[in-house]
Amino acid sequence: MGAMRHLASICSSRRTFLALVLATLAMPFPRWASKWLDDDLVIVNGWILRRSDLDSGH
Amino acid sequence: MRAVLTNEFSPREHYDVCVVGAGAAGITLAHKLRKNGLSVFLAEGGSDEFSDESQALYQGKVLGGEYFDLDVARLRYFGGTTNHWGGMCRPLEAHDFLPKAAAPNSGWPIRREDLAVYFPEAATILEIPEPPPDTILNDERTLRRVHFVFSPPVRFAEKFGPVFAADDGMQLCLNCNLVGAEFEGELVRKLIFKNYHGHQIAIAAKCFVIACGGIENSRLLLHLNRTFSDALGNQRGNVGRYWMEHPTHTIGDFLICGNLAFPDDEAYLPLSRDRLYLAPTPAFLDREKIMNCRIRFDRVGHGAAGQMLTSGLCSLPASVEQNLAAMAGGSLSMGWVRASWEQEPLWSNRVALGDEVDAFGVPRPVLHWQRSEQVKRTLQKVALEAATYFARQNTGRVRLHDWVLSQEPIFSCEGGGHCPGGYHHMGGTRMADSAEAGVTDRNCRVFGTRNLFVAGSSLFPSTGYCNPTTTIVQLALRLGDHLTKLAI
Numbered sequence: 001m002g003a004m005r006h007l008a009s010i011c012s013s014r015r016t017f018l019a020l021v022l023a024t025l026a027m028p029f030p031r032w033a034s035k036w037l038d039d040d041l042v043i044v045n046g047w048i049l050r051r052s053d054l055d056s057g058h
Numbered sequence: 059m060r061a062v063l064t065n066e067f068s069p070r071e072h073y074d075v076c077v078v079g080a081g082a083a084g085i086t087l088a089h090k091l092r093k094n095g096l097s098v099f100l101a102e103g104g105s106d107e108f109s110d111e112s113q114a115l116y117q118g119k120v121l122g123g124e125y126f127d128l129d130v131a132r133l134r135y136f137g138g139t140t141n142h143w144g145g146m147c148r149p150l151e152a153h154d155f156l157p158k159a160a161a162p163n164s165g166w167p168i169r170r171e172d173l174a175v176y177f178p179e180a181a182t183i184l185e186i187p188e189p190p191p192d193t194i195l196n197d198e199r200t201l202r203r204v205h206f207v208f209s210p211p212v213r214f215a216e217k218f219g220p221v222f223a224a225d226d227g228m229q230l231c232l233n234c235n236l237v238g239a240e241f242e243g244e245l246v247r248k249l250i251f252k253n254y255h256g257h258q259i260a261i262a263a264k265c266f267v268i269a270c271g272g273i274e275n276s277r278l279l280l281h282l283n284r285t286f287s288d289a290l291g292n293q294r295g296n297v298g299r300y301w302m303e304h305p306t307h308t309i310g311d312f313l314i315c316g317n318l319a320f321p322d323d324e325a326y327l328p329l330s331r332d333r334l335y336l337a338p339t340p341a342f343l344d345r346e347k348i349m350n351c352r353i354r355f356d357r358v359g360h361g362a363a364g365q366m367l368t369s370g371l372c373s374l375p376a377s378v379e380q381n382l383a384a385m386a387g388g389s390l391s392m393g394w395v396r397a398s399w400e401q402e403p404l405w406s407n408r409v410a411l412g413d414e415v416d417a418f419g420v421p422r423p424v425l426h427w428q429r430s431e432q433v434k435r436t437l438q439k440v441a442l443e444a445a446t447y448f449a450r451q452n453t454g455r456v457r458l459h460d461w462v463l464s465q466e467p468i469f470s471c472e473g474g475g476h477c478p479g480g481y482h483h484m485g486g487t488r489m490a491d492s493a494e495a496g497v498t499d500r501n502c503r504v505f506g507t508r509n510l511f512v513a514g515s516s517l518f519p520s521t522g523y524c525n526p527t528t529t530i531v532q533l534a535l536r537l538g539d540h541l542t543k544l545a546i
Contacts, residue, residue: 041446045373046310046457048445053378053455 060223062105063234063253069261070229073099074545076249076263078236078278081138082527083514083534084269085214086183088228089221090538096545097227099261101234101251103270104135106215111254115235115416118273118423122407124471124478125303125427131481132271136232137215139271139481145211146525147186148204149177149532153340153350154400154522160347160432161402163300164520167491167500173532180531183217184209192337196450200342200443204335204352206525234259236270236278237418241286244508252418264545267502267537269513272483276301276409276516277423279487279497279504284411291487291497291504298410300403300488301425302521304480305433308473309441309462310395312355313379314454315386332357336444337523348436351399352523353444358393378455385452394473395456397441398480400521401433409486434467482526487516501540502533509544513537 035043040051061067074096077084088100104112116129132139150170157165181188186209192202222230231251238250240260248260268275276298283292291297334355343350383390401407407428411421445456461470471477490496493505502517504510513534515526 037442037446041449043458043463046460046463047374048442048449048456048458049375049378050449050452053375053381 059226059228060219060230060232062232063251063257063259065257067231067259069099069231069259070097071262073097073229073261073263075099075265075267075541076101076261077267077269077513078249079103079138079268079270079274079514080136080215080230081269081271081514082140082214083530084267085137085140085218086180086531086534087267087269087513087538087541088230089183089218090535091541092225092228094538094542095227096542098229099263100222100228100230101236101249101261102136102230102232103235105232106136106219108133108135108141111417112233115418116274117416118277118425119412120425120427122426122428123469125425126479126481128273128423128425131479131483132273135215136219136230137213140212140214140527143209143211143527145184145209146206147184147209147528148189148206148524149173149528150522150524151340151350153343154520154524158347158349158402158520159344160349160436161520163403163405163495164349166519167489167496173529173536176532176535177528179535180528183212183531184528185212186528194339195336196447199339201447202337202339204337206335209527235418236268237420238285239266239282241282241289241507244289244506246507246510254417265509265511265541267511267513267541269534272301272486272515273409273423273425275512275514276486277411277420279512280409280411281420289506290510291493291506293493293506296488296493296495296497298408298486299405300485300519301407301409301427301483302401302403302485302518303427304398304482304521304523304525305401305429305437305469305478306398306476306480307396307437307469307471307478308394308459308475309353309397309437310445310456310458310473312391312393312395312448312454312456313374313382314355314391314448315382316389316391336447338440338443342443346439348439349400349402349432350523351397351436351440353440354396354398356393356396357391374455374457382454394475395441395444395458396475397437398476399433399436399440399523401429403485403488403520404428404430407485429467429469431467434469438462480525482515482521484515484518484521484526487512488519489517490519502537511537511541 076099080102118128152170155166186207195201234251240247412424448454487497
């Protein structure tokens with residue numbers, strides 16, 4: 001939860017995908033923080049996202 | 059007629075049926091029996107209104123997993139828990155009656171059709187329409203959209219109290235607490251009741267029905283069995299066993315295009331704008347070897363949505379939200395994802411008698427309740443299927459809480475809402491085809507007896523995910539017809 005609060009403080013000021021990536025690299029997320037379910041779907045911080053969601057963030 | 063158990067009260071010498079407990083099951087059954095022309099004694103332990111004295115009789119212990127205090131999970135006065143229920147209704151599904159590969163002790167001795175014939179009558183009592191049909195959502199045929207219907211909710215005491223009071227063939231008796239029985243040769247001759255001042259009466263009838271709720275039915279049968287050497291359905295130690303709840307948790311958040319209504323929803327608006335229920339298909343349950351489950355999407359207003367924006371939602375890449383908003387013409391719904399699901403019947407989950415006794419000398423209940431690895435696996439499989447559905451359709455995104463995705467057997471109530479159960483007490487006097495497997499036969503008769511019956515959710519051998527009241531009422535109506543055949 002501490003990690004989530006820290007992440008919230010980061011992305012509430014700069015809601016960019018770059019901030020999310022930096023936070024992901026910096027914070028000790030659980031091991032399922034980034035897990036591919038198949039070729040298209042991935043779990044990032046609990047969100048079930050599509051590959052294109054990650055691409056469009058850059 | 060309506061009476062309070064006092065020194066002056068004088069019951070008839072004999073009734074056709076004595077029903078113990080005046081909640082959803084007992085009131086429905088008593089009403090049905092009267093419609094069929096039988097004389098009925100209906101015993102209610104509480105009074106017309108809530109009282110601490112009566113409610114204290116519901117106190118007990120819980121061992122195992124986190125659960126509600128037993129005296130706050132139900133109400134002990136005329137009308138029972140229908141005095142505060144929410145009114146959510148849906149009959150059990152056909153699949154719920156069948157044995158499941160995921161649970162060796164699951165399955166009913168009757169089928170959905172056996173109860174479906176009583177749905178119109180149950181719907182009149184509960185004042186509900188028939189639920190709209192399910193809709194298969196995806197090509198893989200793994201998910202369904204399902205519907206609940208809502209009772210006003212009917213308060214049974216208000217609806218049937220005046221009817222009973224004006225009926226000479228009905229004797230409703232308040233403050234009338236079951237404490238013992240006279241039993242010989244497989245026949246219950248009399249049930250013994252006491253009021254709060256120690257005054258005692260014995261009621262004679264052709265048939266007796268215990269309809270005191272999903273914990274008390276087991277507790278009272280266990281208590282009576284101490285006197286009668288386990289002859290009342292407990293020859294195999296089954297009384298109290300296979301107790302079940304609907305584990306209920308907030309499991310995540312969502313962001314979905316538009317409101318939650320589907321294009322064909324006009325008939326169900328406005329409710330479907332704010333709530334959406336998804337459930338796995340039977341084929342998915344069988345393939346994954348899991349139990350039944352429903353996932354509810356609760357749309358929230360801006361205040362609560364604001365909280366989510368600063369906690370969970372902000373971890374969603376901003377571009378995703380922008381893309382979804384663009385597709386939906388700027389209209390997005392957000393809210394909480396909640397789950398309520400079926401746990402498999404386990405011998406170890408049970409109502410037992412404790413060492414402490416209540417004011418009538420009846421041992422208080424000890425509830426042993428654990429959630430197994432199967433309970434976690436069911437949630438995880440169905441939650442992920444629902445979450446991936448929105449991503450694949452590109453109509454929304456779902457975030458699941460860490461504990462849901464964890465492989466560890468952990469559950470959390472941190473998300474708030476109704477948790478960790480639905481106040482749905484089921485099992486304990488399960489219906490079965492033999493005394494080896496249950497406590498009552500398919501007609502709710504207690505094994506080892508010829509005229510003792512059970513009504514209520516304690517009969518459920520397995521539960522599905524549907525709120526139990528509709529099924530309780532259907533079962534009581536069916537029992538009413540069965541008792542009528544026996545008593546006439």
